[in-house]
Amino acid sequence: MMLSTQRSLAAAQLGRNSLKEVVESRAPLREAALESFRRRNAVLDGIFYDIGRITHAEALKTAPWLAREGAILIVPPSDAGSLLLCNTIDDFWNAGGADVRVLAVAGVGSSAIGAAAFARNVADAFRVRVAAVVSGYGLADLLTEALGGWFWFGGLNRLRHQFEALDDMSRVLNRPEMLSQASSPLELGRVSLDTRTVVALLGDRxxxxxxxxxxxxxxxxxxxxxxxxxxREAGRAVPADKFWIVTVSAAVAMPPRYREKIIDVMGTIDGFGALNSTPGISIDKRCSFSWHHTNTDLPWHLPVTKVFRELKEERSLVV
Incomplete structure (x- = not known):
């Protein structure tokens, strides 16, 4: 069974940026400095996500964008076509985003193949296309990584945002036109690129x-x-009854208006997820003998597709 994971991971690594692409990029020093961390994150995704569900062709397609934080993937169910990569919100719209009813965000490894794998698991449960936002790996992540941010993400994520301006300044130096999009570089750095993409998607009518x-x-x-x-909306955010929120392997605080439609899912042996959850939040669905990873090739995985199929019946989830 592990062969499928190894095959997808190998395909992704073969499709990594070549030395030529790094040298010719807008910020070659930045790209070269981060590349080893990006490669490591792809390996982490092989542990934490069901990347064996991603085909060889899809792995090659996403590989050049493994660390492109904020990109959007449109992921169909297994055997229902290949995933699409959208670099902007308008690209997502032009690719039929108006018909996509599920939004997924992966976390641990933070690469495109992990995001695609998590979205594929959800897509297989509902037999619909799923939009996946790619979490990236920039200078801000590099600095908090040195402080243990990968493990203690709940506590150190706020510190990460103090460093986000470094990523934005890097982008501004290579794309000066970005200065017109914010009143100051510090304003640009308030939230990370993946968060900005989720804000843009949920706030776009x-x-x-x-x-x-x-x-x-x-x-x-x-x-x-x-x-x-x-x-931003001064209390006029998306109505609470517009969508369900399902957290998997980490129960975190959400705005009160969404409380009635939140489902928190956790494995019974997932100490990692419990450690990074907000204290006091009760778990709605516990998965027996499941740890933090979702890779079905490995024992003690949390079976994402099975969980969402059960939630369809138990909570009448309709997408």
Whole structure:
């Protein structure tokens, strides 16, 4: 069974940026400095996500964008076509985003193949296309990584945002036109790129999501996006009854208006997820003998597709 995971991971690694692409990029020093961490995150995704469900062709297609934070993937169910990569919100719209009813955000490994694998598991449960937001790996992540941010993501994520301006300044130096999009570089750095994408998707009236779900640190991204919407809209954020929120492997605080439609899922042996959950939140669905990972090739996995199929029946989830 592990062969499928190894095959997808190998395909992704073969499709990594070549030395030529790194040298010719807009910020070659930045790209070269981060590349080893990006490769490591792809390996982590092989542990935490069901990447064996991603085909060889799809792995090659996503590989050049493994660390492109904020990109959107449209992931169909297994055997229902290949995933699509959208670099902007308008690209997502032009690719039929108005008909996509599920939004997913992966967390631990933070690469495109992990995001695609988590979204594929959800897509297989509902037999619909799922939008996946890619969490990236930038300079801000590199600095908090040195402080243990990968493990203690709940506590150190706020510190990460103090460093986000470094990523934005890097992008501004290579794309000066970005200065016109914010009143100051510090304003640009208030939230991370993956969070900005989730904010943009949930706040765009062209889209109508029925379900928003995250795994691990992806739930924190969703939480930050919802709180950001609350602040930006001065209490007039997306109505609570517009979509369900399902957190997998980390129960984090969400704005109160969403409370009635939140389902928190956790494995019974997932100490990692419990450690990074907000204290006091009760778990709605516990998965027996399941740890933090969702890779069906490995023992003690949390079976994402099975869980969502059960939730369809237990909670009448309709997308």
């Amino acid at each position: 062209r889209f109508n999501f029925a379900l928003v779900t995250g795994h691990s640190k992806g739930n924190l991204v969703i939480s930050e996006a919802l709180y950001e919407l609350e602040e």
